[in-house]
Amino acid sequence: MSPASVAIARSPRFVVTLCTYNERENIAKLVPQVLEQLPFADVLVVDDSSPDGTADVVRHMMSTDSRVKLLLRTKKEGLGAATLAGFQWAIDHNYDFVQNMDADFSHHPRYLPALSECMNFADVAIGSRYVPGGSITGWSLLRHFMSQSINWYSHILLGLRAKDCSGAFRCYRISKLRELDFAKIRSRGYAFQEEFLYRCVRNNCRIVETPIVFEDRIIGQSKINVGEAVRSLRDLFLLGLEGIRETPVTHDAPVPNEPPRTIKFNPQNKPATEIQQARRAA
Secondary structure, three states: OHHHHHHHHHOEEEEEEEEEEOOOHHHHHHHHHHHHHOOOOEEEEEEEEOOHHHHHHHHHHHHOOEEEEEEEOOOOOOOHHHHHHHHHHHHHOOOOOEEOOOOOOOOHHHHHHHHHHOOOOOOEEEEEEEOOOOOOEOOOHHHHHHHHHHHHHHHHHHHHOOOOOOOOEEEEEHHHHHOOOOHHHHOOOOHHHHHHHHHHHHHOEEEEEEEEEOOOOOOOOOOOOOHHHHOOOOOOOHHHHHHHOOOOOOEEEEEEEOOOEEEEOOOOOOOOOOOOOOOEOO
């Protein structure tokens, strides 16, 4: 068989990235469930040297399952920086798709197959809380207000058209990530999600949304607060100025991107055998 035939015949390579800091209890339960939903995928835990021994739990799983990987970082630099490190690892190791999710069960593994199936026709798939069928459980009114405000701000300032611009539950096509200039990414905290989506849009990525139910963490404490939200607003404002100046996000300037679409799968949250034509998101 020729090398070209081998390339065509091989299955796409998926990796799921989980960024952790003090998630020992969650990671021990989450990784097996991720692999149960996506047995063909690898799981990369990006740990910022958690003092609770999260990395030790991952090493133990690595000893019995070659699909489990660990990227141990020397210090805590923020969720955005850790996520970006995971993306770069996936690029360097020649994966085709990278799926990113929270490590606290806010993003349930049962939605992973739906996200992976979206990649048959998308460059970025968003597990969305704000499309029909999506929802949030366990949040205070303040958290709802903060999230909706950030999304509204992203729509107005950055021109993003996805319903859920701030969620981290996404799948990306690696070939499109390779084109992005990571050195230009400013955000290292929670504004990273909006900034990265903005850069994907500027790179003419095909973006779709599929509904999820976001469940607030049960174990551990949330790492977002009002101060982080204010810093996110500042970062997005500066990013909006870049958009006004049309600062390139890649080495080549892309053409404008089409609006995102909403993809709805069957009620059992399993990948549909036939995907209905999705309506365009407003």
